[in-house]
Amino acid sequence: MSNIERTIETPKEKQNRHKAMEAIKVINSIKDDFKSPIESMNYFYDLFERVYCKNESLHNDKTKVGTMCIQIPSEIIYALDGVPIRLCNGFYTDDEIGSDLLPQKACPLVKATVGHFASNNFIDKPDIVFSPTTCDQKTKAGTIIRNYGFKVIDVDFPRTKESEGSREYWRKSIKQFAVELSKFKNKKLTKSNLEASIKKIGYAQSLYHKLSEYRKEEILPILGLDMFLITNAFFFDKIDSWTEAMEILLKEMKIRVDKKITVAGKRSPRIVFTGSPPIFPNYKIPLIIEQSDALIVADETCSSNRMFNDMVAVDEWNLYDMIDSISDKYLKACTCPIFTTNDDRIRRIIDLVKNYKADAVIYQAFAGCTVYEMEQRSVLEAMEKAGIAILYIESDYSPSQQGQLSTRIEAFVESIKNRRRRKK
Amino acid sequence: MSNLKKKINNMNLVRFRFWFQIVAFLLIVYGGYIGFDLGDKLPTFACVYNSDGTGGKCYLGMLQHDLNHHWETFLGFAGYAFSISLGMFIVWFWLLNKAWCGFVCPLGTMQDWITAFRKKLKIRFSQYDWSSRAKIKSIKWILLILLLIIPVMISNSVFGLPTLPNGLSMPFCDICPGRMLIPAFTGDFGQFYIDFSSKTEIVMTTLGMIIVGLFLVGSFIKKRFFCYFCPMAALQYTFSKPALLKLYKDGSKCTKCGDCYRACDMDILEIADDVTSKNLVTEDCTLCLKCVAACPEEGCLEANFVGKTIFESTKEGFIIRMAMDKKRELNEQH
Numbered sequence: 001m002s003n004i005e006r007t008i009e010t011p012k013e014k015q016n017r018h019k020a021m022e023a024i025k026v027i028n029s030i031k032d033d034f035k036s037p038i039e040s041m042n043y044f045y046d047l048f049e050r051v052y053c054k055n056e057s058l059h060n061d062k063t064k065v066g067t068m069c070i071q072i073p074s075e076i077i078y079a080l081d082g083v084p085i086r087l088c089n090g091f092y093t094d095d096e097i098g099s100d101l102l103p104q105k106a107c108p109l110v111k112a113t114v115g116h117f118a119s120n121n122f123i124d125k126p127d128i129v130f131s132p133t134t135c136d137q138k139t140k141a142g143t144i145i146r147n148y149g150f151k152v153i154d155v156d157f158p159r160t161k162e163s164e165g166s167r168e169y170w171r172k173s174i175k176q177f178a179v180e181l182s183k184f185k186n187k188k189l190t191k192s193n194l195e196a197s198i199k200k201i202g203y204a205q206s207l208y209h210k211l212s213e214y215r216k217e218e219i220l221p222i223l224g225l226d227m228f229l230i231t232n233a234f235f236f237d238k239i240d241s242w243t244e245a246m247e248i249l250l251k252e253m254k255i256r257v258d259k260k261i262t263v264a265g266k267r268s269p270r271i272v273f274t275g276s277p278p279i280f281p282n283y284k285i286p287l288i289i290e291q292s293d294a295l296i297v298a299d300e301t302c303s304s305n306r307m308f309n310d311m312v313a314v315d316e317w318n319l320y321d322m323i324d325s326i327s328d329k330y331l332k333a334c335t336c337p338i339f340t341t342n343d344d345r346i347r348r349i350i351d352l353v354k355n356y357k358a359d360a361v362i363y364q365a366f367a368g369c370t371v372y373e374m375e376q377r378s379v380l381e382a383m384e385k386a387g388i389a390i391l392y393i394e395s396d397y398s399p400s401q402q403g404q405l406s407t408r409i410e411a412f413v414e415s416i417k418n419r420r421r422r423k424k
Numbered sequence: 425m426s427n428l429k430k431k432i433n434n435m436n437l438v439r440f441r442f443w444f445q446i447v448a449f450l451l452i453v454y455g456g457y458i459g460f461d462l463g464d465k466l467p468t469f470a471c472v473y474n475s476d477g478t479g480g481k482c483y484l485g486m487l488q489h490d491l492n493h494h495w496e497t498f499l500g501f502a503g504y505a506f507s508i509s510l511g512m513f514i515v516w517f518w519l520l521n522k523a524w525c526g527f528v529c530p531l532g533t534m535q536d537w538i539t540a541f542r543k544k545l546k547i548r549f550s551q552y553d554w555s556s557r558a559k560i561k562s563i564k565w566i567l568l569i570l571l572l573i574i575p576v577m578i579s580n581s582v583f584g585l586p587t588l589p590n591g592l593s594m595p596f597c598d599i600c601p602g603r604m605l606i607p608a609f610t611g612d613f614g615q616f617y618i619d620f621s622s623k624t625e626i627v628m629t630t631l632g633m634i635i636v637g638l639f640l641v642g643s644f645i646k647k648r649f650f651c652y653f654c655p656m657a658a659l660q661y662t663f664s665k666p667a668l669l670k671l672y673k674d675g676s677k678c679t680k681c682g683d684c685y686r687a688c689d690m691d692i693l694e695i696a697d698d699v700t701s702k703n704l705v706t707e708d709c710t711l712c713l714k715c716v717a718a719c720p721e722e723g724c725l726e727a728n729f730v731g732k733t734i735f736e737s738t739k740e741g742f743i744i745r746m747a748m749d750k751k752r753e754l755n756e757q758h
């Protein structure tokens with residue numbers, strides 16, 4: 001061997017190298033595999049590369065408030081001058097680490113999250129973690145992480161949202177959360193800082209809604225994959241940079257729509273994506289879908305559309321009314337399948353199909369993500385009733401089974417194209 | 425045209441309503457001085473006791489008066505008069521439906537002013553919990569039935585019971601806060617008194633004084649406190665279904681986010697949770713349209729007049745009204 005000087009890689013370096021490989025592969029596919037790329041998407045491609053390949057920290061000087069799921073209100077975190085970092089993880093590398101610590105049949109998202117904490121290898125390490133007790137696995141994951149020496153605070157989350165009891169309960173939880181964070185930050189939550197942050201996030205949401213409007217166009221100007229990147233970037237990006245990048249992107253969208261520049265083929269079927277959340281870089285299924293010449297025009301997942309859709313409405317801008325409004329929004333509007341009933345989610349999917357003129361629904365469930373697996377049947381039945389084609393896919397984070405999955409998805413896409421042709 | 429529509433959907437409803445209510449209040453309370461008169465069958469509180477100023481009169485007063493007749497006369501001319509009055513009331517009501525409450529009723533407007541005053545003082549409002557809310561609902565119906573039956577029982581013996589004393593001829597007016605408060609705006613405080621002429625009068629006028637007190641304190645704490653108990657609302661609801669102005673909801677677009685419910689002064693839960701009914705004018709609704717303004721879903725809620733959408737929820741309108749349309753700096757205090 002001539003290469004004697006080669007230094008030995010530490011486990012952390014190895015983990016980072018693997019993660020960088022996973023990340024860059026996805027970024028490159030999105031960048032290169034599709035026609036007429038969007039110039040202003042480069043901000044997002046670079047962002048993911050900077051953070052996940054070059055390990056660049058974005059929030060050195062800030063208190064990083066980790067959240068295990070979308071139910072923790074960013075409005076309050078920003079108001080208290082913290083940065084929300086959503087810890088849902090999509091790396092296979094971390095999933096493998098987590099596999100040694102959790103039951104084999106656990107959800108890969110939870111395994112990857114726990115694996116990430118177990119390796120204690122963070123680019124922006126959270127100073128404190130708030131864990132809403134949503135699904136069982138996330139709830140347990142919170143406790144496991146605590147054992148690794150992180151400061152984890154449970155935020156009690158109810159599993160029904162219709163009753164007044166659960167509404168009151170959740171309002172109390174959110175107040176408690178605000179108190180805990182305020183203590184931790186040694187900063188007071190005030191009317192003015194909360195109002196400013198509600199409006200700030202509202203503005204970010206309004207940009208997302210504007211972008212979504214373009215996805216209703218007959219001639220589609222943006223990939224679903226790009227949308228996932230944009231929304232996933234909100235998990236960890238600086239909010240001001242994010243909104244700025246969105247403003248630029250929106251300008252380009254307008255031009256593209258006017259000039260009829262599209263990312264789609266002539267007959268690309270339009271898909272609504274739902275189920276377990278695609279979290280960067282686990283874009284396995286969305287990638288296959290869009291590489292098979294179908295396009296995701298909308299989604300009902302907590303890593304994207306659901307995260308931005310509903311906005312806080314306040315009637316009287318006093319502190320407590322704002323907190324109540326925020327609590328209500330995070331509970332009442334949530335369509336997560338952990339709730340006793342799944343009706344709101346079904347109605348939402350059907351509405352998306354209608355509004356975005358979609359041809360079909362693709363439903364992904366992570367093997368081990370019980371709630372999405374269980375709700376598969378109810379959604380399938382409802383779609384059948386509404387005459388909407390749907391494909392259910394179980395997947396995980398591993399790079400294998402790619403071939404089998406693409407065969408199924410391609411066949412589905414083909415069948416939709418045929419259906420369309422027959423209709424004409 | 426579509427530009428105008430956009431303007432309307434993006435409007436600041438709170439401000440629009442505030443000014444509309446002021447104009448309506450002025451006309452109803454002082455309209456009489458300039459000869460403005462909408463008659464005495466209005467489906468809203470415009471008190472007859474405001475003798476000089478009133479620009480229109482409340483039908484409840486007329487209704488109680490109409491019912492105080494012997495059976496025989498009632499089957500004759502009195503019944504005829506009663507039908508005409510009721511017909512007039514219905515015609516007025518058809519036009520605006522419950523928007524009489526949300527936009528015209530001076531008692532409603534006064535409560536909104538008291539609310540605005542509370543807001544200025546930065547004091548928080550209170551709410552009923554859902555079970556008490558459900559119980560409260562029936563009170564206005566009980567009041568309505570009483571105000572219908574008592575006048576009848578003054579002139580007639582019902583079920584062989586003795587007739588009631590004449591002091592009860594306007595039983596609801598005696599306890600209606602409108603009787604004291606509306607004339608007060610024209611400088612007439614003459615209704616603030618306790619009538620010692622008979623036992624009935626003592627009881628009723630004392631009750632009236634207490635209720636005015638409750639009205640003032642209650643609506644300071646709770647938005648539209650009195651409207652929860654108002655028999656006019658019950659009477660209105662009886663005729664609400666065919667009215668021309670409607671509050672429609674397209675349940676398929678609703679995300680049940682509850683924003684509308686949060687904005688509703690009457691705590692109407694159905695507005696958010698009912699995704700199957702189309703007509704959402706419930707018995708307590710005042711058609712104030714605050715819910716439409718607070719709904720972020722495109723075309724999910726709408727005010728509809730004779731089949732035409734006049735104001736509907738839009739994302740853009742929501743964002744503008746919540747002042748989320750501009751970039752804002754976070755207050756950062758290091």
Ligand code: SF4
Nearest residue numbers: 069070134135302336
């Ligand atoms: S599916 Fe539900 S519990 Fe799971 S991460 Fe999403 S919102 Fe949270």
Ligand code: SF4
Nearest residue numbers: 471482485597600602
């Ligand atoms: S006292 Fe009340 S019910 Fe009677 S006429 Fe006046 S406003 Fe109407």
Ligand code: SF4
Nearest residue numbers: 525529532651654657
């Ligand atoms: S419900 Fe309220 S607004 Fe309507 S008539 Fe009664 S007092 Fe007036």
Ligand code: SF4
Nearest residue numbers: 678680681682684719
């Ligand atoms: S605000 Fe609109 S979307 Fe939200 S619950 Fe009410 S009607 Fe439904």
Ligand code: SF4
Nearest residue numbers: 688709710712713715
């Ligand atoms: S349901 Fe809507 S229109 Fe009716 S009272 Fe409530 S906010 Fe006003």
